[in-house]
Amino acid sequence: xxxxxxxxxxxxxxxxxxxxxxxxxxxxxxxxxxxxxxxxxxxxxxxxxxxxxxxxxxxxxxxxxxxxxxxxxxxxxxxxxxxxxxxxxxxxxxxxxxxxxxxxxxxxxxxxxxxxxxxxxxxxxxxxxxxxxxxxxxxxxxxxxxxxxxxxxxxxxxxxxxxxxxxxxxxxxxxxxxxxxxxxxxxxxxxxxxxxxxxxxxxxxxxxxxxxxxxxxxxxxxxxxxxxxxxxxxxxxxxxxxxxxxxxxxxxxxxxxxxxxxxxxx
Numbered sequence: 001x002x003x004x005x006x007x008x009x010x011x012x013x014x015x016x017x018x019x020x021x022x023x024x025x026x027x028x029x030x031x032x033x034x035x036x037x038x039x040x041x042x043x044x045x046x047x048x049x050x051x052x053x054x055x056x057x058x059x060x061x062x063x064x065x066x067x068x069x070x071x072x073x074x075x076x077x078x079x080x081x082x083x084x085x086x087x088x089x090x091x092x093x094x095x096x097x098x099x100x101x102x103x104x105x106x107x108x109x110x111x112x113x114x115x116x117x118x119x120x121x122x123x124x125x126x127x128x129x130x131x132x133x134x135x136x137x138x139x140x141x142x143x144x145x146x147x148x149x150x151x152x153x154x155x156x157x158x159x160x161x162x163x164x165x166x167x168x169x170x171x172x173x174x175x176x177x178x179x180x181x182x183x184x185x186x187x188x189x190x191x192x193x194x195x196x197x198x199x200x201x202x203x204x205x206x207x208x209x210x211x212x213x214x215x216x217x218x219x220x221x222x223x224x225x226x227x228x229x230x231x232x233x234x235x236x237x238x239x240x241x242x243x244x245x246x247x248x249x250x251x252x253x254x255x256x257x258x259x260x261x262x263x264x265x266x
Contacts, residue, residue: 003043005125006036007060007118007134011050019047019100023064026077026092031117039119041069045095046103046125046134048115060107060134063125064097107131111175113156132157140185140222141171147226148172153234154244155183163206170207174234176241182207183234184216213237 008025010016019025025045032040046063049056074090075081081088109115109131120134128134132145135157148155159173174181186200204214215237217230238244 002122004039004041005044005046005063005120005122005134006039006042007046007048007115007120007125009050009115009117010047010053012052016049016053019062019064019097023097023099025095025097027095027117029071029091029093032093035117036119042066042095044122044125045097046120048109048118048131050114051112056106058109058112060125060128060131061103062100063103064100066095067098068096070094070096105129107134110154111156114160115158116160118158137171138185138187140187140219143222143226144172144183144185144217144230147231148234151231153238154246161207161210161212163210166206168203168207170212174238175245176238176243177245178242180212181234181237181241182212182214184214185222186216186218213241 008027010019015025025047027036044063044065046060048060049058051057070093072092072094073088074085074092075083075088077092077094078085103125107125107128107130113131115131118131118134120128120136124134124136132149132155135141135145137158141157145155145157153174155172155174156170157172159170161168161170161173170182171185172183174183200216207214215233221230
């Protein structure tokens with residue numbers, strides 16, 4: 001099996017009942033156009049359950065194959081809702097699904113994080129051990145993530161941060177006991193030119209104002225200087241920020257052991 005996987009959000013029991021009993025899920029057309037257009041349509045849906053699901057919260061446990069997608073208005077999906085419902089005329093993609101299946105092992109979020117949609121692949125869905133393994137945004141990110149994970153440097157991929165009503169997605173957010181670290185992998189194509197450089201500058205200034213320390217590594221550094229430049233710089237900054245911080249656990253120092261060798265979706 002193969003194909004595009006979209007990890008979607010289930011944040012109330014009513015939507016989960018629809019999944020189980022009627023085998024469909026809805027995505028606002030506006031959300032697809034903003035966040036998902038490049039990877040649309042998915043062949044599979046997997047579902048991230050939020051805090052209302054108790055013991056199953058903050059994890060991906062269920063998935064289903066997409067058999068058909070159609071565009072409908074909310075009043076067609078929920079004909080019994082009041083006519084004055086504020087979202088009555090909102091347009092959705094209704095994804096009609098095969099019966100729900102259960103993953104062999106749940107995919108957990110270590111920090112009980114809030115996510116938007118995650119674009120992934122069948123291979124990553126089947127091999128992921130935690131939520132950060134699912135992201136499939138760029139080979140550079142995958143390469144750095146593999147090394148951070150190998151060295152047990154806890155990071156959150158594509159962390160959603162809001163500064164002055166502007167939303168930013170951080171490639172890697174590293175939470176330390178005395179500060180926060182944003183690590184970016186800058187692909188050469190995307191980040192060249194005055195326009196993109198200016199956007200990066202405004203973004204960095206906004207994040208720094210909110211207490212983030214920003215590191216940027218280019219393609220050559222990630223592909224050729226991972227062990228002798230990228231990781232040592234990350235580790236040095238973690239140490240200067242007091243070591244890694246973990247919820248419900250004491251902060252720890254990161255050691256460089258063997259380096260040389262919810263949006264409104266519904």
